[in-house]
Amino acid sequence: MILYVAATICLSHAAxxxxxxxPNRGAPPSxxxxxAAPATDARAAKPAAPISSVIVAAEIAIDxxxxxxxxxxxxxxxxxxxxxxxxxxxxxxGGKMTRKAAEDRAKLETGAYVLWLQVKMQMKxxxxxxxxxxxxxxxxMPRTAKVLTEGRVDPNKRAVMIGSVPVxxxxxxxxxxxxxxxxxxxxVADRVRGKL
Numbered sequence: 068m069i070l071y072v073a074a075t076i077c078l079s080h081a082a083x084x085x086x087x088x089x090p091n092r093g094a095p096p097s098x099x100x101x102x103a104a105p106a107t108d109a110r111a112a113k114p115a116a117p118i119s120s121v122i123v124a125a126e127i128a129i130d131x132x133x134x135x136x137x138x139x140x141x142x143x144x145x146x147x148x149x150x151x152x153x154x155x156x157x158x159x160x161g162g163k164m165t166r167k168a169a170e171d172r173a174k175l176e177t178g179a180y181v182l183w184l185q186v187k188m189q190m191k192x193x194x195x196x197x198x199x200x201x202x203x204x205x206x207x208m209p210r211t212a213k214v215l216t217e218g219r220v221d222p223n224k225r226a227v228m229i230g231s232v233p234v235x236x237x238x239x240x241x242x243x244x245x246x247x248x249x250x251x252x253x254x255v256a257d258r259v260r261g262k263l
Contacts, residue, residue, distance in 0.1 A: 072259050118178055118209065121263060124161030124169050125184040139163045141245070142186050142202070142252045149256035156263055158178075166205070173207035180215065181207040182259055186248065197244035200221075202251040206259060216262040222251030 125139040125148050144162060150158045161172065161181065169183035184202045191197070199222055206215040224240075242250075 078129040097125075100134065109216065118180060118263075120157035120159050120179040121150065121206075121259075122159045122172065122176070122179050122181045123150070123184075124164035124172070124181065125186060126165055127162065127186050127188055129190075130190040131190060138186060138188070138244070138248055142184050142248055145249050146182070146184065147250035147254045149253045150260060152247040153260060155260070169205070170207055170212040173209055173212040175207040179209055180263060181212075182255075183207065184252065184255060186251070188244065199244055199247040199251060200246075202255060204255045204259065206262065218255075218256045218258060220258070221253045222254065 070113075123143050125142040127136065127139050140162065143162060147158045147160060150156075159179065161169070161183075164172070164183060164184060166185065168180050173181040174180075183205050186199060187201050187203070188197050188199055191198045202220045202222065203217070204220070205217045207213070208215050
């Protein structure tokens with residue numbers, strides 16, 4: 068009997084002293100921790116404005132010390148006129164602009180593309196006759212100024228349509244620069260219109 072009592076006392080002390088902790092039966096169980104919501108960028112959460120217009124700008128690139136013309140304004144006007152024929156977006160005049168200025172303008176816009184043309188011009192002869200070997204174009208997206216579409220137009224190599232088949236034109240003397248400019252600006256508008 069003495070052994071039984073001694074064994075019971077030893078076992079009860081061992082059970083209480085085993086972890087040094089006693090269960091608290093009065094406290095409610097703790098809730099699992101709730102993960103914090105990820106931080107969001109306020110600009111990313113803001114919905115992008117719908118694209119409603121295209122701003123048309125141009126620059127003349129020529130290897131000449133002194134050159135003054137309104138060819139860039141003419142290119143903008145012709146391109147705008149062609150874009151308005153099948154209007155999808157409002158067409159806005161941007162005027163004379165460098166590429167950097169066009170990209171900066173696009174970054175400021177929220178609902179407008181910027182279409183920028185660079186008209187490459189060369190002197191044909193010592194009498195100052197001009198030719199346009201090509202026109203480069205870029206469409207910059209609003210806010211980021213990333214390039215949506217780009218290309219190069221050669222106003223002297225436009226294909227002639229016979230029925231539904233394009234045929235290269237016969238070799239001929241290039242037309243005056245103003246005609247090249249108008250043809251090239253219209254072709255830029257035709258190409259870009261399907262991308263906007």
